[in-house]
Amino acid sequence: MGAYLLLALAIAAEVTATVSLKLSEGFSKVGPSIVVVAGYAFAFVVLAYVLKAGVPVSVAYAIWAAAGVALVAAVGIVFFKEPVNLSVIAGLVLVIGGVVLIEAGGAH
Numbered sequence: 001m002g003a004y005l006l007l008a009l010a011i012a013a014e015v016t017a018t019v020s021l022k023l024s025e026g027f028s029k030v031g032p033s034i035v036v037v038a039g040y041a042f043a044f045v046v047l048a049y050v051l052k053a054g055v056p057v058s059v060a061y062a063i064w065a066a067a068g069v070a071l072v073a074a075v076g077i078v079f080f081k082e083p084v085n086l087s088v089i090a091g092l093v094l095v096i097g098g099v100v101l102i103e104a105g106g107a108h
Contacts, residue, residue, distance in 0.1 A: 003053035006046055011064055013043035015071045022080070058102055066099040 017039025024032035050060050070092050076082035 003050050003055045006053065007050045007055065007060060007063060008067075010043045010046035010050060011067045011071070013039045013046065014064070014068050015075070017043060018068070018072050019075050019079075062099045062102040066095045069095050 017036050020032040020035035020039060023029065024036055027033045027036075047060065047064065051057055073082075073088065073092060077084045
């Protein structure tokens, strides 16, 4: 499996775990709490394989962080009816723009 496909899998696991953290209601609900622990553990193991496959840590972590932030924000907006405004959108654009700059800088 390609390193970037593994990275996408790690991001999906991390986003699932983060959303489950909200659903666990302070770890008072067992099912979502199990998903939190398992999701984060799986995400970090897969991320370790991504790094072992040769993806630079700065690139892997930048993609991981930006995608995670953007996807969790989208889930919050769509499923939890969290507020969205110009500041939220601008922040997400800046996070994604930062990843693009890191990627561009790593290409040299």
